[in-house]
Amino acid sequence: MRTSHNREVVEFMIEMQDVWKTYPNGTNALQGVSVKIDSNEFVYVVGPSGAGKSTFMKLIYREETPTKGQISVGGFNIGKLKPRKIPYVRRNIGVVFQDFRLLPKMTAYENVAFAMDVIEAPKKIIKKRVNEVLDLVGLRAKANREPSQLSGGEQQRIAIARAIVNNPSVIVADEPTGNLDPETSWGIMQLLDEINFRGTTIVMATHNRDIVNKMRKRVLAIEHGQIVRDQQRGEYGYEF
């Protein structure tokens, strides 16, 4: 993969140093955040709405740039990245959203293949790899269905398949279970856990107390734009 060139020796998969983010409207979304996340870690990001969780996630996959401070992901200093280089860094980061964001007029297979198509992978390899990840998420049999013919949980599985199909080092999941019922949510969590077990770093923002408390991982709590708690095998810690 092209992302492997020029990479420095990776000490931490994700590293933030005194990161500030002020939006043009004056909102201070993050105020001096510093954190280090190892490769193979699974991290929950929790906190009240509007505390800065989404900004934190967006900075990792470079949808936003920091106003101040340094961010590196997989050894790339992504705060200073030239726009031309952004696509190549993104290929190393899989992103999963609450609303799935699948393309409605493509089949499940096409949605997943799309992510490989975009990086100009050969067709033969695409076919092999897409079937592999569809097997992993358990939806090979529904490969030819369009998103509208799939349940919410199934759509999220396809979205996860798309996120991992290019073998990224990091998965950023912004409330991946937010739209799903508890039982389906557990299925998704087991899938993410499996992916993490295979060596991918996972950063997941969530409001789901049950999940955080039952599947114990590292917890980062963000309030008022600052990390107020960083706990291994932590609890959700909020009443809502």
Next chain:
Amino acid sequence: MNFRTFLRHVREGFKNVFRNGWMSVASVTSIVVSLFVLGVFILLVLNVNSIADKADSQVQINVHLALNIDQSMIDTVRNEIGAMPEVSKIEFISKEQGLKEFREDMGPDAAELLEGFDVDNNPLPDKLLVEVIQPTTVPFVAEKIEALNENHPEQPIYKVNYGKGSVETLFKITRAVRNIGLIFVAGLALISMFLISNTIRVTILARRKEIGIMKLVGATNYFIRWPFFVEGALIGLVGSLVTSGILYLGYTALTNSVQGDPMLGLSLVPFADIWLYLCGLLVGLGVLIGIWGSTVSIRKFLKV
């Protein structure tokens, strides 16, 4: 970009046209409507131009000579007019010929009226018919010819006639039609471009989600732009070809119905003479507008 990727972009571009069904139809329709109005106007201007050209070239100066001058004087005047650089052709019409033509013009009904006139009794003067190279110089040349009388005490020129006033008006009208036509064509082309790019923008707006996902999974801007480029070109091509077809059918039908009517007395420029020029312009413009509209419109979504 390798060839396989290029083929992929072309294929995706084609697929997108069909995937976006009604949006593509809307874009094509907007191109057809704009280019059709433009095409009709171009046809109109071309025909007005051809009529104006004919009218221009039919303008002649009638130089009526005095009745009492001899042949050598006629030759002198003729040579002097011929020496003017603006003049392209001089034709001498003798009084006999003039009478004959007058008889023919009036028809058999007037034969009785003109009975008394013959070679010995001819009220008409000899006449020189002068044509000029540049129709617009007619009034000026006419004045110069009239001024020839100053050189000769015999006053050989009786009257110079070129439809004064009406000729100037005709020139004014044809010049105005050409200028206004040009401005209109340019204006319409501009309006079409905005109308079409706007429609394409709307179709792309509906697909910002798709572009967002492409960016998220690490597509380069070029990779995203290419299929839109192909799609825009394709929509422009289809739109302009449809327009050309409609104009062809409409124009030939009009030509046929006008040609069969001698009362109208005008003939339209045949489509065969202008189709290459017209359709070439429309297709070129359509494709250009399609590409321009789609590439300009996605530019702002690429800044994510």
